[in-house]
Amino acid sequence: MELTIQAFGIAKDILGDRKTMLSMNDGATVADLLALLNKEYPAFQKLTSLAVALNEEYAEKEAVLSPADTIVLVPPVSGG
Amino acid sequence: MELTIQAFGIAKDILGDRKTMLSMNDGATVADLLALLNKEYPAFQKLTSLAVALNEEYAEKEAVLSPADTIVLVPPVSGG
Amino acid sequence: MIKLTDQPININEAIEAAQAEGAGAVNVFIGTVRNKTQEKQVLSLDFEAYDPMAEKEIQKIVDQAKAKWPVIKAVVVHRKGHLEIGEAAVVIAVSTPHRKASFQACEFIIDTLKQTVPIWKKEIFEGGEEWVSAHP
Amino acid sequence: MIKLTDQPININEAIEAAQAEGAGAVNVFIGTVRNKTQEKQVLSLDFEAYDPMAEKEIQKIVDQAKAKWPVIKAVVVHRKGHLEIGEAAVVIAVSTPHRKASFQACEFIIDTLKQTVPIWKKEIFEGGEEWVSAHP
16 A cells, blocks of 8 residues: 655655655555655654654554555653 | 831721821730730731731731831732 | 832733843733632722822832842732723732743732732722721 | 644733733743754754644643643743844743642643653754754
8 A cells, every 4th residue: 555654843854845655565564664764764763762643643553555555653741 | 106007908997097197005016016906906807817018018017117117007909 | 110000900011021131031910900819799899098108018018029039020000099800900020041040930929919908998889888808 | 722823922911811810820841943053053943743633732732731830821922933142942931729739730841842742842053953853
């Protein structure tokens, strides 16, 4: 399946764009996505943390991804 | 000696006026003043507390009064 | 800035007076007149202050706060005279480099002000009035 | 009221929105842009927000605060885009019947906001820039 990943903050800088297309196997999880990102873009390994939001909510590592989801990379937040 | 006592809040209501003249023996202390007030105006006995300020500072019970002092009765404060 | 005033408190002015270069945080406390004390309906309030001593005591509290926390600026404005429901009785604004100290210093100032500063509040009810905290 | 805005925050408006009948206390926290982080001279800041999720996360924090304390109204306004030194990045205003809860609820909201809300701060230095907290 083809997934569209949105990225903010330093995650956008690492991917080089706000939106990135990734090919993953059907049934892939948030954990699989993070593994893929860490492999393809080693700069992610240096971050303090990297969370994934699905449909505007923080997702568990076991959550299964679908092309219909809004998938967003959330690097360490620093608001306030 | 003749002392001028100023009073605020409920202390003013008890004395009936902002300023009151009292006759006390030379060498009288804050404790003596409070004892006199409690005797002459029993309503003071019902207050949660009654402090005396001498020259714009809270005074100890042992402080000696002088006609030159600015003597102020400070009933329980309730600012804020 | 320490001020006792019989005019409505300008909250914006108090906050601006607390802003400072190097400050990353400003904490502001606004104490307002409530329409109820326990079960009684409060119609309005009168504040009486022993002005010169009140200002000195507030200054002492601000000095204590500055000794305990890295306070850059502290502003305390207290209203006196007659207040209607909803009006601000006191505004405290404290700037510090980081946020935790701004909360702690501001809370220390209002807590201590209520214990030591010679200001008295009279609540006016339907058919009566009462000096707050005067009696046990 | 929860708001993300690319315009300067109107502090007065935020405070007024938090005022409420029955409130005896309003606590306000203002986070401003400092000119220094550790030893580096900060020239300006950029805030980026994932708006819809940020608003949802702020709402969750406000709901948690209301479950823990008797919050009457809570206002959270966060700036985004480019900020100059001294500008307000965030303003939080919380009204409660009594003062202690206003301090606690306001501090809880800013502390939790900094941990969970998807907003990112980039500090701009002489000759460089850096996403805050991105690296250990």
